[in-house]
Amino acid sequence: MSLEVPSKTFARDEVAKHNTEDSVWFIVDTVVYDASDFLDAHPGGEAVLRQVAGTDATSIFYNLHRHEVLQKYNDLAIGTIAGEKQSIITPKLGDLSTVPYAEPLWLTPQFKSPYFKDSHRRLQRAMRQFTDEHITPEALEKERSGEYVSQKLIDKMSKVGLLHMRMGPGKHLHGVDLLNGAVDGKDFDYFHDMICSQEQVRAACRGFQDGNMAGMVIGLTCILNYCKDPAMKKRISDEVFSGQKKICLAITEAFAGSDVAGLRTTAVKTPDGKHYIVNGTKKWITNGVFSDYFVAGVKTDKGLSVLLIERGEGVETKPIKTSYSPAAGTTYITFDNVKVPVENLLGKENKGIYVILSNFNHERWTMACATIRYMRLVVEESLKWAHQRLVFNKRLIDQPVIRLKLAKMIALCESHQSWLETITYQMCHMPYSEQAKHLGGPIALLKMSCTRAAHEIADEAVQIWGGRGLTQTGMGRVIENFQRTYKFDAILGGAEEVLGDLGVRQAMKYMPKAVL
Numbered sequence: 001m002s003l004e005v006p007s008k009t010f011a012r013d014e015v016a017k018h019n020t021e022d023s024v025w026f027i028v029d030t031v032v033y034d035a036s037d038f039l040d041a042h043p044g045g046e047a048v049l050r051q052v053a054g055t056d057a058t059s060i061f062y063n064l065h066r067h068e069v070l071q072k073y074n075d076l077a078i079g080t081i082a083g084e085k086q087s088i089i090t091p092k093l094g095d096l097s098t099v100p101y102a103e104p105l106w107l108t109p110q111f112k113s114p115y116f117k118d119s120h121r122r123l124q125r126a127m128r129q130f131t132d133e134h135i136t137p138e139a140l141e142k143e144r145s146g147e148y149v150s151q152k153l154i155d156k157m158s159k160v161g162l163l164h165m166r167m168g169p170g171k172h173l174h175g176v177d178l179l180n181g182a183v184d185g186k187d188f189d190y191f192h193d194m195i196c197s198q199e200q201v202r203a204a205c206r207g208f209q210d211g212n213m214a215g216m217v218i219g220l221t222c223i224l225n226y227c228k229d230p231a232m233k234k235r236i237s238d239e240v241f242s243g244q245k246k247i248c249l250a251i252t253e254a255f256a257g258s259d260v261a262g263l264r265t266t267a268v269k270t271p272d273g274k275h276y277i278v279n280g281t282k283k284w285i286t287n288g289v290f291s292d293y294f295v296a297g298v299k300t301d302k303g304l305s306v307l308l309i310e311r312g313e314g315v316e317t318k319p320i321k322t323s324y325s326p327a328a329g330t331t332y333i334t335f336d337n338v339k340v341p342v343e344n345l346l347g348k349e350n351k352g353i354y355v356i357l358s359n360f361n362h363e364r365w366t367m368a369c370a371t372i373r374y375m376r377l378v379v380e381e382s383l384k385w386a387h388q389r390l391v392f393n394k395r396l397i398d399q400p401v402i403r404l405k406l407a408k409m410i411a412l413c414e415s416h417q418s419w420l421e422t423i424t425y426q427m428c429h430m431p432y433s434e435q436a437k438h439l440g441g442p443i444a445l446l447k448m449s450c451t452r453a454a455h456e457i458a459d460e461a462v463q464i465w466g467g468r469g470l471t472q473t474g475m476g477r478v479i480e481n482f483q484r485t486y487k488f489d490a491i492l493g494g495a496e497e498v499l500g501d502l503g504v505r506q507a508m509k510y511m512p513k514a515v516l
């Protein structure tokens, strides 16, 4: 699609005359812009616009701006050059990218895949449209302002079943209309789940991405799987799926991160046996500041337990400043003599470790989905940039050293997506009990390897982008956001070192007495 501009046409000679004190016109990709009243407002200053007055400024413009700038300031366009056609593509909402490697191979027309059915393709199209139209504009705004996700967006996501889909396959999807019938809830599998995760990442706002209900993805699972009272389970899941209430998972503390056995928050039963009294703190809790429910790991008399704690007397939350956007809602929580009914125990007392562990595979796999898709976005941006940026009178892509960096980035991205799809296929075909036994290790290794790859990609991308890879607005904003935030995925949901160790230890459980 081309930019929509007024139908008036001009000769190039005519444009050339508008290089006076009062009139500053120039051409970008055959569109004529009258910047005479924009000189003061131009963020890059007046002088640079005067320097190009009357000329074709296409290549200098694309050396300095993203194409979306022209969409935003479309009212400066007054027409086009007679007999010439725009050559630069303006993507429509929902479109697939035609940049090589910008889409996973299964979405590239020439490639076939054994994994994806029509319902996956329908869901991908619907998710892309929904993300481009509703999620990305809000993500960009909130990532910058640091405000939390709006109730309006939550309501929209709830209406199209997106909150339900984020929990993965299961009965909670049966009978729910998913993006206007894109997929039947009973057919929803882990490839649909992967598509939901990966499409949303394209907003490229890592803080907002977590702020947008990541707490629910890891917190509500414990209610769906371990809440013993059916009425309570229905009440809470209805409230959360409808977007009226927010929930988060509160495990980590200043005292213990990946080492969950080291938790120090205590839950002591009252003498009448009807309540627990909870005391302690939680740190780095995503979405905690705006949550109504906290699925909290606590120490009971003989071990670890998991309790559903409602916001109320004795519960205090305050934001923690991190290197990604405050939009994530990262929180420090204090529980001060909080009275929790014993019915709120999730799973068995002192056996909370099983409740916590049951969450890990899906959480880590979701993080791998997201990291890989963000890596691909960085590849797409870097390919576009290398193709348009002129340095030493050459495009960056004409330099072998740049092509080598891109080759490494593409290879890391493609290999991890393939591994992810192989594991996702196993998740679709292995019963849950088998998954816990056979996939915990591979998923841990996949996540560990993804974030190592992200580290390499961030490093190479910043070298390609230079200062723009370190600047929050403008051309390199995606790269800047990625290089500043990929570490969250290397730490959250299990640090790389812990996951690597887990992967090898799990493999050793099945090691035969093999010798050389």
Ligand code: HEM
Residues within 6 Å of the ligand: 026, 033, 035, 042, 043, 044, 045, 048, 049, 052, 057, 060, 061, 064, 065, 066, 069, 070, 073, 076, 473, 474, 475
């Ligand atoms: C319709 C035409 C134009 C519009 C709407 C426009 C708009 C903008 C905007 C929004 C920015 C902020 C940069 C960003 O964060 O992306 C900017 C920066 C800038 N613009 Fe323009 N601009 C136009 C044309 C031009 C042209 C023809 C030049 C020619 C030299 C130019 C030179 C600059 C420079 C040097 C910067 C600063 C870039 C930086 O900080 O990296 N602009 N412009």
